[in-house]
Amino acid sequence: MGKDAIQILKERAEAAAHVEDQVAIATVPLSLFLRGKQHYGLRLGEVEGAGRLRQLSHVPGAPPWMVGAVQHRGSIITLMDLAPFWGVELKGLADLPTFVVVGDGRSQIGILVEELVGVHEVDAAIQPYRGDERVGISEVAHWDEQPVLVLSAARLLQDGRLKSG
Amino acid sequence: MDEILRQVLTLFGEEFKEHSLAMAQALIQADRSDSPEERKSLMAEIYRRAHSVKGTSGTLGLFDLEDLAHAVETALSGFRSGERHLVPGLAQKVLDGLDQAQRLLESVAAGADVSDPVLRATAAELLKLAAAPEQVEPQDLRPMTPSAVLTLPAHPVPHLATPDPAAGQATHAPADPPARSEDATARKGPQQVVSLRVTADQLNNLERHPDELREVRTALEQRAEDARRIFWTLQGALSRAQRHIEPELAAAIRDQVLQLQRNVSGAASELSFRVTELDRELRLLRMDPVETLTDPLTKAVFKHAESLNKKVRLETFGAKVALDRRMLQLLKDPFVHLVRNAVDHGIETPSERARRGKREEGVIRIDVEQRGNAVQVSFTDDGEGIDVQAVRQKAIHDGLLTAEAAAVMSEEQITELIFQPGFSTSSKVSRTSGRGVGLDVVKENVQKAGGRVSISSRRGQGSRFVIEVPLTLATAQALLFESSGFALAVSLSSVVKARFVDNVEAARGSLEVEGQLLPIHAMSDLISIPPSHARPTGYSVVVLRSAERLVAIRVDRLLGEREVVVRPLPPEMLRLRHLSAATPLGDGRLAFILSTRALVEALNANTSFAGLVEVARKHKVVVADDSITTRSLHRQVLEAAGYQVETAADGEEALRLLRTKGADLLVSDIHMPRMDGLTLTRKVRDEPALGSLPVVLVSSLDTDQDKQRATDAGASAYLTKGAYQRGELLKLVQSLLPS
Numbered sequence: 032m033g034k035d036a037i038q039i040l041k042e043r044a045e046a047a048a049h050v051e052d053q054v055a056i057a058t059v060p061l062s063l064f065l066r067g068k069q070h071y072g073l074r075l076g077e078v079e080g081a082g083r084l085r086q087l088s089h090v091p092g093a094p095p096w097m098v099g100a101v102q103h104r105g106s107i108i109t110l111m112d113l114a115p116f117w118g119v120e121l122k123g124l125a126d127l128p129t130f131v132v133v134g135d136g137r138s139q140i141g142i143l144v145e146e147l148v149g150v151h152e153v154d155a156a157i158q159p160y161r162g163d164e165r166v167g168i169s170e171v172a173h174w175d176e177q178p179v180l181v182l183s184a185a186r187l188l189q190d191g192r193l194k195s196g
Numbered sequence: 197m198d199e200i201l202r203q204v205l206t207l208f209g210e211e212f213k214e215h216s217l218a219m220a221q222a223l224i225q226a227d228r229s230d231s232p233e234e235r236k237s238l239m240a241e242i243y244r245r246a247h248s249v250k251g252t253s254g255t256l257g258l259f260d261l262e263d264l265a266h267a268v269e270t271a272l273s274g275f276r277s278g279e280r281h282l283v284p285g286l287a288q289k290v291l292d293g294l295d296q297a298q299r300l301l302e303s304v305a306a307g308a309d310v311s312d313p314v315l316r317a318t319a320a321e322l323l324k325l326a327a328a329p330e331q332v333e334p335q336d337l338r339p340m341t342p343s344a345v346l347t348l349p350a351h352p353v354p355h356l357a358t359p360d361p362a363a364g365q366a367t368h369a370p371a372d373p374p375a376r377s378e379d380a381t382a383r384k385g386p387q388q389v390v391s392l393r394v395t396a397d398q399l400n401n402l403e404r405h406p407d408e409l410r411e412v413r414t415a416l417e418q419r420a421e422d423a424r425r426i427f428w429t430l431q432g433a434l435s436r437a438q439r440h441i442e443p444e445l446a447a448a449i450r451d452q453v454l455q456l457q458r459n460v461s462g463a464a465s466e467l468s469f470r471v472t473e474l475d476r477e478l479r480l481l482r483m484d485p486v487e488t489l490t491d492p493l494t495k496a497v498f499k500h501a502e503s504l505n506k507k508v509r510l511e512t513f514g515a516k517v518a519l520d521r522r523m524l525q526l527l528k529d530p531f532v533h534l535v536r537n538a539v540d541h542g543i544e545t546p547s548e549r550a551r552r553g554k555r556e557e558g559v560i561r562i563d564v565e566q567r568g569n570a571v572q573v574s575f576t577d578d579g580e581g582i583d584v585q586a587v588r589q590k591a592i593h594d595g596l597l598t599a600e601a602a603a604v605m606s607e608e609q610i611t612e613l614i615f616q617p618g619f620s621t622s623s624k625v626s627r628t629s630g631r632g633v634g635l636d637v638v639k640e641n642v643q644k645a646g647g648r649v650s651i652s653s654r655r656g657q658g659s660r661f662v663i664e665v666p667l668t669l670a671t672a673q674a675l676l677f678e679s680s681g682f683a684l685a686v687s688l689s690s691v692v693k694a695r696f697v698d699n700v701e702a703a704r705g706s707l708e709v710e711g712q713l714l715p716i717h718a719m720s721d722l723i724s725i726p727p728s729h730a731r732p733t734g735y736s737v738v739v740l741r742s743a744e745r746l747v748a749i750r751v752d753r754l755l756g757e758r759e760v761v762v763r764p765l766p767p768e769m770l771r772l773r774h775l776s777a778a779t780p781l782g783d784g785r786l787a788f789i790l791s792t793r794a795l796v797e798a799l800n801a802n803t804s805f806a807g808l809v810e811v812a813r814k815h816k817v818v819v820a821d822d823s824i825t826t827r828s829l830h831r832q833v834l835e836a837a838g839y840q841v842e843t844a845a846d847g848e849e850a851l852r853l854l855r856t857k858g859a860d861l862l863v864s865d866i867h868m869p870r871m872d873g874l875t876l877t878r879k880v881r882d883e884p885a886l887g888s889l890p891v892v893l894v895s896s897l898d899t900d901q902d903k904q905r906a907t908d909a910g911a912s913a914y915l916t917k918g919a920y921q922r923g924e925l926l927k928l929v930q931s932l933l934p935s
Contacts, residue, residue: 085414088786091682092724092772100769100778100786102410105403107763107778107786138767193768 058152061172063179064131064144066113067121070179071144072153072172073131077184079139080104080132081147094192098143103132110141116192117165133184140193142182153179166190208252209301215245216294219268220495226275227287236278243269243276249297260315261300264293267319286325291499293318399482406478409471410784416464423457479761483671484524486564486573487515489531496532497560500539507557508543510535514564514689517571518671526645527573527665530638534575534661535560537635542579542659552656553885554578555856566672566687566762567664567776567791570647576660582653584610590619611651615639638663667764667777674779676755676787677738679719680726683787684751685760685779686738690792692746693739694754702734707748709739711843712831714748722798723774723790728752742796745835749795762789774798815933816840816858820850820876821865821894830863830894830925837926847871851879854886861933863925866895866906874909881910890932894925 061072080103087099087110096116100107110130114121127143134140154173160180162168167187172179187193219242226238250265268290275282293315300312430453434446490512501508519527543549543558550556561576584607591597591613602610613619615635638661642649647665673688693709697716701707707714716737720727728735728750739748760779763786769775776791817839819830827843834841842857844850846868854862862880866873873893880886890912895902898916906914913928 086784088778088788089682090769090772090775091679091684091788092774093769097768102763102780102784102786107765107769109766109768140766140768192771194771 057155059155059157059172060150061153061174061179061181062131062150063148063153063174064129064142065146065148066127066142066144069121070148070174070177072174072179072181073133073184074181075150077133077135078131079134082130082132084110084128084130084143096192098127101130101141103141106139108132108139108141110143112143113165117163119163119165133182133187135185135188138188138193140184140188151175157181205256205301206305208256209298209305211252212249212298212301215249216298217491217495219245220291220294220498221491223282223287223290224494224498227282232278234278235281236276239272239276239278242272246272258300258304258310260310260312260319261297264297264315264319264322267322268293271322271325283325286322288499288502289318289322289325291495293322399478403478406471406475409467409474413464413467413471414784416460416467420457420461420464423453423460427453427457475761479518479671482520483518484521485516485518486524486571487512489524489528490515490562490564493531493535493562497535497539500536501543504539505545506539506543507546508539508560509557510560510562512562512564515562516673517564517566519571519665523645523665526641527663530641530649530663531562531573533635533638534663535562538575538577538579538659542577542581544580548580565689566667567793570664570666572662572664574660574662576658578658581655581657581659582611582614582651583655584653587611587613591616594619608652611653614651615649667762671759672762672789673757674760674789675738675757676760676781677736677751678753678755679751680728682725683755683781683785684719685787685789686740686792687776687789688757690740690742691738692741693737695737696734696754697737697750698734699732707737707739709746709748711827711845712746714739714746715832716748716750717799718750722749722795740792740795742792745796747796747799760787760789815860816842817861817863817929818842818844818850818853818859819863820844820847820868820873822846822868823865826865826894833925834863834929837929839929845869847873847876847879850876854880854889855883859889861890861892861929863892863894863929866893866897866902874905877906877909877911892925892928892932 060075062075062078063070063072065071082101082103084101087101089099090097090109093099094115096111096113098110098112100109102108108130112127127145129144129147130141131144131147132139132141151174157170157172160168160171162180165180167182167184167190168180169183169186170181172181222238222241226235226242229235229238246265246268250262250269253259253261253265271286271290272282274280296312296315296318300310300315304310427450431450434441434450438446493512494510497508497510538560543560544552544554546556549558559578561574563572563574563576565572565574588597588602588605588610591610592599592602596613596616596619597605615638619635639649642663642665645665647663649661649663651659651661653659674685675688675691675694676683676685677694678684697707702716705716707716718727719725729752731752736751736754737748738751738754739746741747762777762779765775765777773794774790775788776794777789778786779789781787817834819827819834819841820843821827821830822845827845831841831843842853842859844853847864848871850862850864851871853859862876864873864876868876871879873895877891877893880889880891891910892913892915893906893909893911894915895906896916903914912932915924915928
């Protein structure tokens with residue numbers, strides 16, 4: 032192989048690497064949902080499923096955040112409402128029609144949402160979250176010039192209320 | 197061997213297993229039974245199955261097996277009327293023959309020869325035994341006692357490897373013709389079934405589909421509802437536009453929309469039915485009840501006990517719980533080893549048991565229970581228990597522990613050493629016990645199944661091994677009901693009674709069950725759910741039993757008994773102690789299975805005696821009183837404080853309870869029919885095993901002479917009913933039973 036060819040290949044390789052770096056740094060894909068007129072984002076690896084809420088079974092003696100349970104792919108999944116779980120009031124729909132199942136590889140839980148927005152590339156310049164304490168939220172991203180609260184399923188599932196005790 | 201014949205033989209092997217198991221159980225039961233009617237019925241069952249085996253094995257060219265089945269028929273023919281007990285050794289010989297036949301079928305399926313001299317010899321032995329009763333004088337027959345079956349004298353076992361020359365002749369001797377030769381089973385023969393190898397992952401993938409199909413069905417139902425709305429909208433529009441539209445056209449549009457709605461609705465119903473069937477079929481693919489492991493143990497215990505000249509009865513409870521077959525496979529060896537171990541080392545000989553004041557017949561009890569996300573199987577025997585000192589010394593001797601370390605270890609820790617590989621304190625070696633092989637395998641297999649095994653033992657009283665394995669998929673019999681809008685269920689094994697209570701009974705607020713007056717609790721008092729709305733006619737009550745305690749709970753509506761698929765709960769729901777598992781209902785909803793134990797504990801916690809529960813739990817109290825109200829009152833007070841309570845209606849019954857079940861304390865009325873409290877106390881004091889039992893006499897008699905008579909009889913304390921208060925009784929009991 033001649034020197035020119037090697038040079039060309041090298042330049043191509045550098046260019047390709049540069050483009051990848053730019054993409055990786057520029058955006059991050061998040062699964063977005065809407066709750067209380069606020070966008071939330073989940074890293075794709077933590078999303079284990081989603082569904083329309085057609086049949087909800089209320090759990091006797093459950094705390095307010097444990098809205099009910101559904102069968103999802105053969106397993107019983109708890110459906111939680113983030114508002115009472117965080118102890119805050121969120122505006123928006125009272126009857127949440129959709130759920131997204133998140134997991135950390137060991138356990139999983141369903142989160143009731145108003146709307147699944149879909150997977151979108153968000154601004155990768157993610158900032159630390161500095162608002163009221165909300166379990167699982169530690170970062171803020173931006174999509175379509177709106178703030179997106181990044182919810183970590185791993186941190187959420189570490190909460191003592193979600194363990195067998 | 198021809199492939200088809202091999203498949204048929206494999207199939208017959210499965211069919212034979214079923215016959216063999218049923219015959220063994222019937223035979224053991226017949227040998228044990230004192231009822232001629234029952235024996236007759238059991239003999240008919242054995243006879244029918246033997247005949248079926250004979251027919252099929254002859255068809256397949258398994259002539260030695262055919263001879264054995266024939267010999268079983270012949271040998272049992274003299275006992276078919278049920279009038280006589282089986283002769284000693286006959287049951288054992290039939291069981292031996294069935295085992296040998298099973299081995300033959302397995303080896304034949306693997307390509308071995310179909311002839312089996314051992315089987316022929318067993319058949320010949322059976323025919324010899326069959327002739328024996330004619331020579332036995334009536335006084336030589338075993339006494340008609342239920343336990344006699346397990347004390348069969350040891351008979352010389354012939355050298356089975358040498359076929360008896362008489363065997364061939366005997367098998368062709370005229371036989372008593374089978375009573376039900378027309379039985380359909382005998383003619384049926386094996387069915388053509390082909391087995392396929394399917395991976396567990398493939399099954400797992402299949403199991404997702406019913407859930408997804410249910411979602412499709414719900415969507416279809418929604419579309420049917422949409423179509424119904426469209427129809428009525430259209431109906432209104434057509435009425436308003438009737439001048440502008442031809443009547444035939446309007447009718448045609450109406451009919452078509454109506455038909456569409458009906459079709460969609462019908463499709464949803466059809467889908468619903470199919471999904472339920474699919475669910476059931478899928479479950480059958482991977483589940484078997486635990487009884488598939490426990491039923492054959494009856495035979496194993498019988499044979500093993502007899503070979504050791506012991507009397508042992510195996511009792512099994514709750515074995516209808518179904519488990520994943522992979523789990524059952526792992527548990528098979530542990531089950532076998534634990535019961536054999538109990539027979540070998542746990543249960544004493546009849547003479548030793550008699551010397552210790554125990555019934556001659558030992559009992560091994562297997563309890564299967566689904567608890568939360570686990571299935572627990574306990575093996576309890578009433579034998580001699582584990583000699584902790586011997587275990588400690590052996591562990592030191594074998595170098596497992598230093599003497600210093602052993603000295604500071606608790607009895608529980610020392611006992612756990614028996615699970616160490618190669619550990620055995622037995623100097624005797626039997627076929628399955630005493631070599632130090634086994635309990636480590638029990639532990640290893642249980643751990644492979646993701647479970648754990650534990651042991652508790654009391655010297656002289658018995659041992660209890662508890663295996664707990666995680667619930668992957670299981671089914672259970674459950675009672676379903678509704679309360680405050682929640683679909684709920686409880687394991688049927690804990691349900692004593694469930695019925696509607698009319699207004700008259702409801703007004704009393706209590707229910708009499710098994711001689712106790714139970715207060716009726718609202719479900720909303722036990723778990724945090726809204727109270728039920730009152731109904732004018734009454735309400736339904738479910739009576740549950742947990743740890744010998746009965747509770748009556750009011751519910752809104754009984755939905756009935758069902759076999760349900762038990763789904764484990766996610767961890768956050770397990771924090772709700774009253775929940776044990778969930779089960780999907782056909783309509784996509786979930787019913788939550790309640791923990792009976794947690795409900796009872798919740799009830800205890802609500803009483804003012806909750807503080808005593810932990811201290812008092814292990815003590816057992818016998819309450820004797822001829823008044824049901826007083827018995828119930830005592831029971832409630834003591835149980836609420838955590839004591840185990842047994843009740844008796846008079847002194848005789850109380851004495852029998854004390855002798856058979858033992859107790860830590862007796863609370864007794866003085867005036868009772870058949871045997872009064874003073875006589876009871878004196879008899880208790882006269883019996884060495886009961887002499888030191890604390891006795892509290894409770895009476896309405898309040899004079900000094902009455903108290904003196906009680907003291908003279910040997911009472912530990914005297915309480916007058918007039919001054920009776922719950923706290924007084926409890927204080928007294930607590931002072932006599934310190935922790």
